[in-house]
Amino acid sequence: MAGKRTVLTVRLRRLAAMLHEMRETANLSKEVVSAKTGINVTTLYRIETAQARPQRRTLTAMLDLYNITEPARSDALQLLVDALRPGMARSYEDAVSEVYGAYINFEAEALSARFFQATFIPGLLQTEAYANAVYETSMPKISEQVREQRIRARTERAGVLTKDDPLELWVVLDEAVIKRLVGGPDVMRDQFSRLLDDTNKRNVILQILPFDAGAHPGMLGSFTLLDFPDPADPELVYVEGIATDELIEGHPEVRRYGVMFDQLRAMALSPRDSINMIQQTMEELGNRPI
Known part of the structure; x- marks a missing residue:
């Protein structure tokens, strides 16, 4: 049986970069x-690219060879201890891709996130x-258990917006995102209400890129x-595609x-004009014939 995969975390990435620099x-x-x-x-390649987590004796051998002294030595050893702690994605690793799991871990510790979404x-x-409507239509063949885990992951990820030191979020949505009827009018009305509530948060900025902006x-x-907060x-x-996703x-x-x-x-509408467009679209849904 294959061993449990190593899902990238902020500290494992930092340790990998440190070891590469030390060797260089x-x-x-x-x-x-x-x-x-x-x-x-x-194994060295995998350690330096954060694809594998070194054992303590392996790390110690590398530090000895590179003649690493204090405090850098203790910093590296502490990073290894920290890298052993499970990231935010630990509960969902069986239901998400390795790259997406790494993204969830990074998002949980990020200072700010800038999203552009076209779909x-x-x-x-x-x-x-x-x-749920997105998964039902875009991934109809995944099991109910996996779908539930992925939806729970999305729900719990939102905690980064309300924690003590919340994520600074700036979102630009293509107009098609709010005009596409996902899950039906009721689902979209609730979704619009959620968007309007979130734009009341001081750490959330939302803009709509209108169709008449043209090519972009x-x-x-x-x-x-x-x-991230640490330099x-x-x-x-993070780029999410149909067949694969990628961290760049x-x-x-x-x-x-x-x-x-x-x-x-x-090119997008101002935050205020974007809210007005969402409210107008929400009102239009209420006037749709049954």
């Missing part, structure tokens, strides 16, 4: 490290009925940018998505 500073190749410590080259309401702002940078797909944790981008790191790529988001929010 020591001017040692992975092959040399392997020869001197007995650690497999593939549906972001998970943090979805009602349970809306989420988000036409290639939806994405999320996460920023040691660089920004990342690296300054040039992340900066490109940041520029795209700035363009999208500049």
